[in-house]
Amino acid sequence: MPPIAKKHLKLYLYHADQCHPKKCTGKKLARFDLINLYKNVNRIPAGSILLDPMAEKAISPADNITKGITVLDCSWQKVEEIFPLLQKKRMQHRALPFLVAANPVNFGRPFRLTSGEAFAAALYILGYKEQAEELLSKFKWGKTFFDLNKQLLEEYSSARDSSEIIKIQEEYI
Numbered sequence: 001m002p003p004i005a006k007k008h009l010k011l012y013l014y015h016a017d018q019c020h021p022k023k024c025t026g027k028k029l030a031r032f033d034l035i036n037l038y039k040n041v042n043r044i045p046a047g048s049i050l051l052d053p054m055a056e057k058a059i060s061p062a063d064n065i066t067k068g069i070t071v072l073d074c075s076w077q078k079v080e081e082i083f084p085l086l087q088k089k090r091m092q093h094r095a096l097p098f099l100v101a102a103n104p105v106n107f108g109r110p111f112r113l114t115s116g117e118a119f120a121a122a123l124y125i126l127g128y129k130e131q132a133e134e135l136l137s138k139f140k141w142g143k144t145f146f147d148l149n150k151q152l153l154e155e156y157s158s159a160r161d162s163s164e165i166i167k168i169q170e171e172y173i
């Protein structure tokens, strides 16, 4: 029997070099070869989904994800400065809905996810649950992220589109 191909999405990290290299979740995932790290945003293939906390539209299973997912690893202090600069790049900007961080820096805080959590949340919502779990298995607090957000992640992953995602979020908050 031929091996069954694992469901897998391409992941890109645009690294702005603004974090502590030893604490950076994106760099850690790149060391495990689980994501592709770029320091030049022009090298990221056009058409991917950019996880942008300020985007107007929430990610949903209705998104076209054939070109993969991109995360911008930068300081939270620079988010409002950098994301607008990427508006001209051909990426689809999407926000993640209400989810709670499990990383030690922002534990319990909604919306403020590390790059690793952001990738995992997007993958889970889009139906790539094994890949999401594989990514967060590299962090001590990875399982806690799924424990804290299990019910919401399941509901988001069965939403039809972005407006349903927002409805689920509003009912929860």
Ligand SMILES: C[S@@+](CC[C@H](N)C(=O)[O-])C[C@H]1O[C@@H](n2cnc3c(N)ncnc32)[C@H](O)[C@@H]1O
Binding pocket: 019, 023, 024, 025, 026, 050, 051, 052, 053, 054, 070, 071, 072, 073, 074, 075, 076, 079, 094, 095, 096, 097, 111, 112, 113, 114, 115, 116, 118
């Ligand atoms: C600001 S960086 C901080 C990275 C952190 N230094 C680390 O080690 O992971 C986190 C990135 O994850 C993505 N992200 C986090 N929370 C998000 C949200 N609520 N909606 C969309 N993207 C989010 C964004 O691409 C954001 O720029």
